[in-house]
Amino acid sequence: MIEALTLFDGLLGFLLLGLAWSVLASKDLFRSVVLFIVFGLIMAMAWVRLKAPDIALAEAAIGTGLTGVLLLDTLGFISRNRSEGKSKEKQGRKGTE
Amino acid sequence: MMRWVIGSVMIAFGGILVWGVMSLPGGDGLTVKVEERMEMSGVTHPVTAVLLNFRGYDTLLEIGVLLLALFGVYSLRRSRPDPTGVSVSHPFLLALTRLLVPVMILMGGYLFWSGAYAPGGAFQAGAVLGAAGVLLYLNGFDLPGRKKEWLLRLYLAIGFVFFLGIGGGLVAAGNRLLEYPPDLAGSLIIIIEAGLTLSIGFILAELYISNSSLEIGPDVFVTEKG
Numbered sequence: 199m200i201e202a203l204t205l206f207d208g209l210l211g212f213l214l215l216g217l218a219w220s221v222l223a224s225k226d227l228f229r230s231v232v233l234f235i236v237f238g239l240i241m242a243m244a245w246v247r248l249k250a251p252d253i254a255l256a257e258a259a260i261g262t263g264l265t266g267v268l269l270l271d272t273l274g275f276i277s278r279n280r281s282e283g284k285s286k287e288k289q290g291r292k293g294t295e
Numbered sequence: 296m297m298r299w300v301i302g303s304v305m306i307a308f309g310g311i312l313v314w315g316v317m318s319l320p321g322g323d324g325l326t327v328k329v330e331e332r333m334e335m336s337g338v339t340h341p342v343t344a345v346l347l348n349f350r351g352y353d354t355l356l357e358i359g360v361l362l363l364a365l366f367g368v369y370s371l372r373r374s375r376p377d378p379t380g381v382s383v384s385h386p387f388l389l390a391l392t393r394l395l396v397p398v399m400i401l402m403g404g405y406l407f408w409s410g411a412y413a414p415g416g417a418f419q420a421g422a423v424l425g426a427a428g429v430l431l432y433l434n435g436f437d438l439p440g441r442k443k444e445w446l447l448r449l450y451l452a453i454g455f456v457f458f459l460g461i462g463g464g465l466v467a468a469g470n471r472l473l474e475y476p477p478d479l480a481g482s483l484i485i486i487i488e489a490g491l492t493l494s495i496g497f498i499l500a501e502l503y504i505s506n507s508s509l510e511i512g513p514d515v516f517v518t519e520k521g
Contacts, residue, residue, distance in 0.1 A: 251414035252342045255406070259422035264499050267429055271506050 210244050231269045238262030337480025339412040346416065347484045351473035355458045358491060362455055365498050368505045376504055392430045399427040407492040411481070417454075417488040421495025428500025438500060451501065454494030458487050 217237040224230040238261045245254035329341050329349065336344035346354050403420040410416030428438055440446035461483055462473045470476070475483050 252416065252419075255414055255419040256422070259419050259426070260499075263426055264422055264429075264503070267426075268503060268506065271503060275506065 207247055210240065210247065213240055214244060227273055231266065231273060234269065235262055235266040238266065335477040335480070337475065337477065337482075337484050338410075340410065340414070342414070343410050343416055343484070347487060348473075348475060348480060351458075351462075354491075355455075355462065355473065358455050358458060358494065361495065361498050362451065365451065365501055365505075368502055372505045389434050392434045392436075396427045396430060399423050399430075403427070403492065403496065407488055410488060411485070417491035418495060420492040422499060424492065424496025425499025425503075428496060429503045432500065432504050438497070438504070440497075447497070447501075450493055450497040452494065454487075454491040457490035461487060 214237065217233055217240060221230050221233045221237055224233060238257060242254045242258040242262065245251070245257055326341075329345060332349070333339070333341065333344060336348045338344050338347070403424040406415040406420035406423060407417060408415075410420070431438065438447065440450055465474060466472055
């Protein structure tokens with residue numbers, strides 16, 4: 199029983215590391231945000247395993263729920279503005295990429 | 296070249312972090328001290344005792360920062376966004392919202408109340424209320440108090456005002472800031488948490504709602520120009 203839980207904890211840890219990496223490495227911002235939300239949910243589970251249900255609740259509600267909504271909304275805001283000011287954006291792209 | 300430099304700095308930083316965590320003093324930390332003083336705290340859940348009593352000013356500053364963040368967003372806002380204008384108005388979402396929002400309000404109340412003796416508390420309850428506000432807004436409903444602006448502002452500020460008012464009152468009564476008298480601690484914490492729950496809910500919802508009318512153009516997202 200203990201071994202199974204240790205295995206689960208290890209899996210959780212590596213899953214978190216992998217998710218964190220793919221959030222940062224993903225080129226597609228939408229994908230990043232979705233992965234970030236998944237990261238938050240797994241993180242909440244990790245907090246439960248660390249016997250910190252208070253933080254798990256806060257992580258799930260604020261860290262994942264509301265932050266995810268805000269990030270998705272911001273993403274929509276950016277793409278709306280980009281399509282509005284496309285000429286400006288093209289100028290900027292030349293500068294940054 | 297640059298990425299190797301950055302990489303090695305990050306690895307060094309990570310190493311310092313691991314070393315720091317490893318060299319933390321072991322044992323129970325502050326658990327024993329908190330448990331010794333639990334009966335003075337006015338609540339039975341140690342996390343709430345620390346957040347609202349022993350380290351109350353941290354939480355006071357937290358709600359202050361949250362309010363300041365909203366002021367920042369307000370200052371960038373073009374005008375008060377009209378919920379009917381951005382309504383997603385999908386019948387499924389509408390039905391789900393009608394079903395969920397009453398349950399979420401109940402859930403918020405439960406989380407707030409259970410904070411005194413079990414995991415929960417104002418921030419979690421406020422987050423649930425905030426999510427309910429976002430759902431309502433997406434369906435074109437007004438937030439309560441939006442028509443009366445002073446009422447909305449009262450909701451936003453009430454957590455901080457209660458907290459600071461009680462803290463200031465205690466100072467005036469000769470105690471230190473947020474040093475509750477043990478026999479009053481329970482009820483003071485409930486009052487503060489009630490205000491916090493309401494304010495956090497409204498602040499989080501307003502943060503989202505104001506997002507749709509921010510006065511920043513596309514050039515904000517272009518960091519380096521030509």
